[in-house]
Amino acid sequence: MTENKNQRLLGKILRWLIPLAISALAIGLVLRQVGFSQFVANLSKLRWQVIVLASLVYFVSLFARVFAWYILLQKRVSFKDAFFAMNAGYLLNNVFPFRLGEIGRALLLDRPEGPKAFEVLSSVVMERVFDVFLGAVFVLATLPRVIGGDFDQWLIWLALVITMVGLIVLFLMARNHERINGWMAKMGERSAWVKNKLSPRVAELLTGLAVLKSPSAFLLAFGSLALSWVISFGENYIIFNQLHPSPPFWWMIFVLSMAAFGAALPSAPAGLGVFEGVMVTAFALLGVNADLAFTHAVVIHALAIIFTGILGLIGLRLQGQALVSLYQRAVHKAPAQIEGE
Numbered sequence: 001m002t003e004n005k006n007q008r009l010l011g012k013i014l015r016w017l018i019p020l021a022i023s024a025l026a027i028g029l030v031l032r033q034v035g036f037s038q039f040v041a042n043l044s045k046l047r048w049q050v051i052v053l054a055s056l057v058y059f060v061s062l063f064a065r066v067f068a069w070y071i072l073l074q075k076r077v078s079f080k081d082a083f084f085a086m087n088a089g090y091l092l093n094n095v096f097p098f099r100l101g102e103i104g105r106a107l108l109l110d111r112p113e114g115p116k117a118f119e120v121l122s123s124v125v126m127e128r129v130f131d132v133f134l135g136a137v138f139v140l141a142t143l144p145r146v147i148g149g150d151f152d153q154w155l156i157w158l159a160l161v162i163t164m165v166g167l168i169v170l171f172l173m174a175r176n177h178e179r180i181n182g183w184m185a186k187m188g189e190r191s192a193w194v195k196n197k198l199s200p201r202v203a204e205l206l207t208g209l210a211v212l213k214s215p216s217a218f219l220l221a222f223g224s225l226a227l228s229w230v231i232s233f234g235e236n237y238i239i240f241n242q243l244h245p246s247p248p249f250w251w252m253i254f255v256l257s258m259a260a261f262g263a264a265l266p267s268a269p270a271g272l273g274v275f276e277g278v279m280v281t282a283f284a285l286l287g288v289n290a291d292l293a294f295t296h297a298v299v300i301h302a303l304a305i306i307f308t309g310i311l312g313l314i315g316l317r318l319q320g321q322a323l324v325s326l327y328q329r330a331v332h333k334a335p336a337q338i339e340g341e
Contacts, residue, residue, distance in 0.1 A: 023267045023271075023273035024268075026267070026274045030273070030290065033291075034294045045242050046242050047242070050239065051299075055303060058304070060231050064227045067079070068127065071211065071221040072123040072126050073120065073123050074115075074210060076115045084311065084312075084319070085105045087308045087312040088312040088319075088326070090312055091316075094308065094312075098331075100330040102124045103121070104326050104329075105120060105124060106118070106120040106121045115207075116207075118201050119205070120208065125170075126212070126221075132159055132162075132163045133163040135261055136159045138229070138254070138256075139258060139261070174210060177207075177209070187199070232256060233253050240252065243296055255279055255282040258278055259278050259279045259297075262277070265278075270305055275297065276298060280293040
């Protein structure tokens with residue numbers, strides 16, 4: 001018994017330490033290439049009007065992303081609730097480890113008169129699959145211009161193929177939901193666990209995927225998310241154009257897409273260090289020095305953290321929730337809700 005407790009404790013400690021160690025390593029590697037005085041000098045190049053404009057563009061991109069999720073939720077919650085729940089999820093990811101923001105979103109929107117937690121999670125999964133697909137497309141479109149045709153692109157192609165397969169699987173599940181529910185009902189006749197715990201969760205998942213049965217809703221959600229990406233490229237261009245003379249717009253496509261893949265790596269809350277490290281590396285492939293790249297990454301990252309933090313706190317306030325209590329629910333209660341325990 002004591003040995004099991006020690007193993008669980010060690011596992012928890014490692015879950016905290018490994019992401020922090022990765023972030024610390026990334027920060028250390030980046031800071032070795034960056035001079036503080038040059039960083040401050042680069043910041044001074046950014047006029048407040050530019051920051052305001054970039055912030056406005058950021059909000060337009062955010063609204064487009066929320067609208068995509070709103071469609072994936074089949075409009076079963078208000079746009080306002082979707083907007084603040086998404087930002088509360090981002091806030092959770094920015095403050096606490098383990099990236100529980102998606103579960104936090106599901107818990108905030110789980111209501112008797114609305115979608116269940118697992119239905120919300122299925123919409124988040126679709127959003128993430130769309131993101132990976134778009135990110136892979138953007139990287140593949142720009143990478144040959146960065147490195148040339150000799151570069152081995154198998155990893156990006158693998159991500160693209162996996163997401164395409166994932167989309168097809170989700171689509172087939174949505175189209176054949178009645179058949180799948182029938183299979184679950186038959187299995188439930190032989191197993192109480194399947195009947196009482198697994199089958200209801202599968203039914204909720206399939207309900208959440210119902211949006212894929214509507215081509216117009218699918219295209220609207222996917223198009224809105226793609227638009228959000230394009231607008232984000234514009235936000236990055238507005239900032240970087242003040243730091244570097246006349247950068248090509250496709251640079252922003254490449255750098256931000258690479259940063260999105262880097263965000264999937266284990267890291268400290270908010271992706272601190274890892275986001276900056278991946279951006280600096282991507283810019284280095286374009287011949288941009290680390291000082292400029294780091295300044296750009298810090299500004300872009302700071303804007304996102306500040307705005308999602310403010311909006312997330314407002315959302316929690318409107319919901320009558322506290323950040324710590326939502327985190328505790330996500331850690332302790334979410335598995336019970338999702339698994340039906």
